[in-house]
Amino acid sequence: MIPFPDITPGTVWLVGAGPGDPGLVTLLAHHALQRADVVIHDALVGDGVLEMIPENVERIAMGKRAGRTSPVQETISALMIEHAKAGKRVVRLKGGDPFVFARGAEEALALAEAGIAFRLVPGVTAGIGGLALAGIPLTSKEVPSVALATGHGPDGKLDPRLDVEGLGRSASMLVFYMAIETLPELIARLLKSGRDPETPAAIVSRAALADQQVLTAPLSALCAAAGATKLPTPALVVIGPNVALRGRLQP
Numbered sequence: 001m002i003p004f005p006d007i008t009p010g011t012v013w014l015v016g017a018g019p020g021d022p023g024l025v026t027l028l029a030h031h032a033l034q035r036a037d038v039v040i041h042d043a044l045v046g047d048g049v050l051e052m053i054p055e056n057v058e059r060i061a062m063g064k065r066a067g068r069t070s071p072v073q074e075t076i077s078a079l080m081i082e083h084a085k086a087g088k089r090v091v092r093l094k095g096g097d098p099f100v101f102a103r104g105a106e107e108a109l110a111l112a113e114a115g116i117a118f119r120l121v122p123g124v125t126a127g128i129g130g131l132a133l134a135g136i137p138l139t140s141k142e143v144p145s146v147a148l149a150t151g152h153g154p155d156g157k158l159d160p161r162l163d164v165e166g167l168g169r170s171a172s173m174l175v176f177y178m179a180i181e182t183l184p185e186l187i188a189r190l191l192k193s194g195r196d197p198e199t200p201a202a203i204v205s206r207a208a209l210a211d212q213q214v215l216t217a218p219l220s221a222l223c224a225a226a227g228a229t230k231l232p233t234p235a236l237v238v239i240g241p242n243v244a245l246r247g248r249l250q251p
């Protein structure tokens with residue numbers, strides 16, 4: 001067995017749960033879950049992963065999902081700090097990778113500021129591993145660059161700092177997290193900036209979960225297709241030549 005470090009009382013481990021399939025939980029994440037006193041998890045963590053947590057471990061759900069009232073970030077950080085100060089072994093479990101559009105950096109900074117010892121445990125992010133599982137590998141010989149971006153900004157609009165046109169022109173493969181609500185604006189801007197309307201595009205819903213669904217369409221038709229089908233969330237938007245490989249690569 002690999003000699004993993006001990007999770008000591010009074011420390012917090014910020015742990016990635018992967019995109020949903022329990023098989024994509026890292027050995028280090030599994031190790032942490034078996035030794036925690038308390039697990040504070042978000043709404044994205046798959047049920048199969050939650051089942052790995054032993055019965056005697058306290059579980060606190062701190063959900064953050066689009067469209068629902070979510071606990072403010074300070075509350076979550078304060079809760080981690082409180083449990084750590086009480087001498088608990090704390091695991092903060094986040095869907096995918098804690099450091100990909102998940103405020104893991106902010107939570108780690110809050111711990112550092114409070115003088116709490118912590119460890120960062122990355123996970124498989126939905127936008128890379130989840131897409132690969134769905135038959136969409138992000139790179140290939142045809143793809144020299146990939147961009148990961150968020151479609152979530154203030155007031156349900158795209159973040160004003162996001163250079164959609166620049167990304168559209170420069171990155172071969174584009175992956176947008178949290179982009180279902182802003183999809184019409186996103187696609188309109190990509191097309192206007194010169195991205196080929198025939199570019200293969202897809203929405204991957206609930207990747208790495210038993211009820212995963214994938215909708216593919218040329219870029220210019222993706223919005224209409226998404227409106228007609230309304231796939232459940234969480235879902236990713238992926239645009240670029242390797243979406244076309246799915247036909248030959250899906251399991």
Ligand code: SAH
Pocket residue numbers: 019020044094095096097098099100101102124125126127130176177178179204205206207208209234235236237
């Ligand atoms: N930290 C997470 C991302 C959190 S942001 C990660 O690394 O994967 C939340 C967004 O992630 C969702 O809106 C969706 O776009 C994406 N997402 C997370 N899990 C997903 C899944 N199983 N299938 C599809 N998209 C997912």
